[in-house]
Amino acid sequence: MTTTSPAPRIALITGGGRGLGRATALALAAAGVDPIVTYVQGADRADEVVAEARALGRRAAALRLDAADTGSFAAFADALRATLRDEFDGAAAVDVLVNNAGTAHYGAFADTTEEQFDAVFAVHVKGVFFLTQALLPLLADGGQIVTLGSGLTRLTMPGSGTYAAAKGAIDVLTRYLALELAGRGITANVVAPGAVPTDFGDGHLREDPALQELVVGQTALGRLATADDIGAAIAGLVTASGRWITGQRIEASGGLRL
Secondary structure, X not given: OOOOOOXXXXXXXXXXXXXXXXXXXXXXXXXXXXXXXXXXXXXXXXXXXXXXXXXXXXXXXXXXXXXXOHHHHHHHHHHHHHHHHHHOOOOOOEEEEEXXXXXXXXXXXXXXXXXXXXXXXXHHHHHHHHHHXXXXXXXXXXXXXXXXXOHHHOOOOOOOHHHHHHHHHHHHHHHHHHHHOHXXXXXXXXXXXXXXXXXXXXXXXXXXXXXXXXXXXXXXXXXXXXXXXXXXXXXXXXXXXXXXXXXXXXXXXXXXOO
């Protein structure tokens, strides 16, 4: 009796060239999932992720995507379709979509401009909404959508209201995705990191020792997170949690402000 192994799963991770996206792509690769990462700048860093994933024995690719430019999404879908065909043995769809790409804004509510507000919502809300919509024909039945949320939708820190409001919209949108895509067996969840000292927001946390000390003092596990902590959480949800979790906000914060 001959048996055949299932085809390797494929994941698309937006903003996968650095920070949490990079860690997620490599955690998925280590778990046997083939990653496709996107970048808007820093093609060299995205190529490094591809090389690391291939060194783990996975197929991998990098594509340029401006996650705030909704007008480019149809062309991106075409590029993704061609990449799947040409570099992933004729695959017709991705199994996992990780909406990770993002930008930060730190500023008091009273001082935030409409331009700053629009820049945050363009990538974190409008971009996620319409990119996910554009990729629905390329998302396999039984697939998984994971969108990066934020611990700031549960707790508050001065100057983070615009970003947190955008992530709060994602928490709600994800529940609706879970409901409306359930007929195709697609799950949708939010993974909400706590504070992670990456280069996100120009290294806002990474470059502020006093803020780091404050966060550590309010975290049950007594340390800052690493990007790998978050990548492992997403990979675990995607590969090892089964098919019965959907519409949920899962916080990965080490017990911040319990």
